[in-house]
Amino acid sequence: MRRGEALAAWMLTLPAALAFLLLLLAPTLAAIALAFSDYELGVWPPHWIGLDNFREMWTDRGFRTSFVNTLVYVAIVAPVSVAGGLGLALLIEGAARGRTIFRAIFFLPVVSLTVAMAAAWQYLLHPTIGPVNAVLRAVGIAGPAWLSSSDTVLLSLAAIGIWESIGFNMVLFMAGLTAIPRELREAAAVDGARAAWDRFRLVTWPLLGPTALFVVVISLIRSVRVFDTVAVLTRGGPNKASEVLLYTMYTEGFTFLRLGYSAAITLVFLVIVLGLMLVQTRILDRRVHYG
Amino acid sequence: MSGLVIDSVRKAFGATQVLHGVSLSVRPGEFVALLGPSGCGKSTLMRIIAGIDAPDAGRVIINDRxxxxxxxxxxxxxxxxxxxxxxxxxxxRQNIAVPLVMRRLSAWQRLPFLGGFAGAARRAIAADVERIAEPLGLAPLLxxxxxxxxxxxxQRVALARAVVRAPHVFLLDEPLSNLDAALRVTTRREIVDIHRRVGAASLYVTHDQSEALTMADRVAVMLGGRLLQCAAPADVYDRPANLDVARFIGSPAINLLPAEARDDGWVQLAGRATGLATAARGPLTLGVRPEAWRIGAGGWPARVEHTEFLGDGLLVHARLDDHAVLLRAEPDARIAVGDVLPIGFDPARALVFGADGARVAAVEPAHA
Structure with missing residues (x-):
């Protein structure tokens, strides 16, 4: 009877377990193994080269540029989209009417296809026919070539990144806000927290803690993952000014067919993302819950 | 007048009028219970006094302001x-300190709210918190x-936080409703003690008449967004202003029987003389509390339908003519279902309500 039950349990778990093994675990392990090889598509057999790929990365100026660019991108997009998402959530929450429409407007970028939206951005930011520069010209400023100048390309991509994720963060914060008991804000008002800022400090922000941590980590991970806008709009250019981690991985692997090196870059990316998730679960368990 | 004055406060939510011009005053040191069933508008009135909601009309005056x-x-x-x-x-500790921190420290002094950055003001706050926590038994829990x-x-932390800065007006919104029955009785006393120590004008919202009657100096009875009576507990019980108050106050409920005043003022119950006289004429309602009935020779015949033993008394459900009556007998009374008891009431303890529901003065036969 017990054996039968155990067997049934295994049988029922099998499809999911198989899918996990074949689609997640095996490719990840393969990528990790490849990272320590010199495998190139068409050159067989690959050789075990130990840490050579990582050594190369260390000295590769292209990779370093890409790594620094990713950091800069994350350093702009994550804080601005978190703070902006919170600001929007508070504004919309406090609005007397039109909450639904504003929520929909700001959430729109999240549900729209980035690649399609990238075309729209390309037009908006076009140096001669783009509306952005048209507006700038109207006030007497000569707008830069947003996506084709190495000074502004990363900033432009960051702006698009912010536009993409601010609505997502806003919705998460709004969910967090509705979970705060109304009595607490009322109690804060009666207790003498007269300024909105005081009530925010006393009640809203501390009780939003778990949500805020989640939003921060999700935003970091989402911005480290930046790829499609780069691939569609700039292809890492001009002059590698918009090379980012995943785009470098993609060109090394699929343009130069150096799958071993590409896998090594993937591994670096994986470590960053896992590290962020670890930080989240650790802090989440300890600090921001008032159990 | 210092204390709390509410002057013709009106409030509607959409098409629903919740408060129909409520006026009430509470003197400093006085404990007033605002008693009413849920949905009568008492919580709305309290929120208006606290400033969480704004009234549509009327004024709230605290300490002459x-x-x-x-x-x-x-x-x-x-x-x-x-x-x-x-x-x-x-x-x-931090919870109780909030009202003091918000009032005594400037915005920049407050910035490291969770930090322990010292200063005379913060030390004074810490001392005040401990002073208020001690008598409430909160010292080990700080x-x-x-x-x-x-x-x-x-609950005690909430009380401590409320009174720590010695407010002029002290509002309590059903503070005992989340406690179990035994704790409720002991906490009643604690709340009254705290009220006496603080000396604020206290307004206590409750739907529980036993809380209102036991704790308050005055009970304000509110029904359907109107304040029907505001008087000492004994007055509300013995001399309710109208039928609604009489019906709402008292457990078990008052007996209300249709009666009639003859042209000479004598009140009759189904053609029987009651020994009561009144200034009103025509149809009336006679109110008799269960404990005002007397069982004895010469009474009207009431058939016993059910009895409930209460420990300190016996509650008898009986039928007088077509009317169900509740009476309270001595616990050792030998009363069984099916008995026919001779019952009557003390005219001095009976209440007479006119056709409009307002109580009218009853006069004893000697004065009629």
């Missing part, structure tokens, strides 16, 4: 919320968070 449009934090009111509304991320406390302890 019109605060109708003032921010809750600028009214000198403190409030105990029904579910305590403690800040879950702060310790008991460094816990609300989630680590029992319901009764949380």
């Amino acid at each position: 019109d605060v109708t449009r003032a921010h809750p934090g600028a009214r000198d009111v403190a409030m105990v919320f029904q579910n305590y509304a403690l800040y879950p991320h702060l310790t008991v 460094d816990r968070r609300p989630a680590q406390l029992s319901g009764g302890q949380r």
Whole structure:
């Protein structure tokens, strides 16, 4: 009877377990193994080269540029989209009417296809026919070539990144806000927290803690993952000014067919993302819950 | 007049008129219970006094100052919320300190709110917190968070937070409703003690008449958004202003029997003389509390349908003519279902209500 039950349990778990093994675990392990090889598509057999790929990365100026660019991108997009998402959530929450429409407007970028939206951005930011520069010209400023100048390309991509994720963060914060008991804000008002800022400090922000941590980590991970806008709009250019981690991985692997090196870059990316998730679960368990 | 004055406050939510011009005053040191069933508007009135909601019309005056449009934090009111509304991320000590921190420290002094940055003002706050926590038995709990406390302890923290800055007006919104029955009785006493110590004008919202009658100096009975009577507990019980109050106050409920006043003023119950006379004429309602009935020779025949033993008494459900009557007998009374008891009532303890529902003075036969 017990054996039968155990067997049934295994049988029922099998499809999911198989899918996990074949689609997640095996490719990840393969990528990790490849990272320590010199495998190139068409050159067989690959050789075990130990840490050579990582050594190369260390000295590769292209990779370093890409790594620094990713950091800069994350350093702009994550804080601005978190703070902006919170600001929007508070504004919309406090609005007397039109909450639904504003929520929909700001959430729109999240549900729209980035690649399609990238075309729209390309037009908006076009140096001669783009509306952005048209507006700038109207006030007497000569707008830069947003996506084709190495000074502004990363900033432009960051702006698009912010536009993409601010609505997502806003919705998460709004969910967090509705979970705060109304009595607490009322109690804060009666207790003498007269300024909105005081009530925010006393009640809203501390009780939003778990949500805020989640939003921060999700935003970091989402911005480290930046790829499609780069691939569609700039292809890492001009002059590698918009090379980012995943785009470098993609060109090394699929343009130069150096799958071993590409896998090594993937591994670096994986470590960053896992590290962020670890930080989240650790802090989440300890600090921001008032159990 | 200092204390709390509410002057013809009206409030509607959409098409629903919740408060129909309520006026009430509470003197400093006085404890008034605002008693009414749920949905009668008593919580709305309390929120208007606290400044959480604004009235459509009328004024709220606290300590001779019109605060109708003032921010809750600028009214000198403190409030105990029904579910305590403690800040879950702060310790008991920090929770109690909040009203003091908000009032005594400037915005920049407050910035490191959770830090322990010293200063004379912060030391004074710490001392005040401990002074208020001690008599409430909270001293050993000061460094816990609300989630680590029992319901009764949380309730005391909410009380401490409310009174720590000695408010002029002290509002309590059903503070006992989340406690179990035994704790409720002991906490009643604690709340009255705290009220006496603080000496504020206290307004206590409740739907539980036993709380209102046992704790308050005066009971304000509110029904359907109107204040029907505001008087000492004994007056509300013995001399209710009208039928609604009489019906609402008293458990078990008052007996209300249709009666009639003859042209000479004598009140008759189904053609029987009651020994009561009144200035009113025509159809009346006669109110007799269950304990005002007397069982004895010469009474009207009432058939016993059911009895309930209460320990200190026996509640008898009987039928007089077509009317169900409740009477309270001595616990050792030998009364069985099916008995026919001769019952009557003490005319001095009976209440007479006119056709409009208002109580009319009854006069004893000698004065008629």
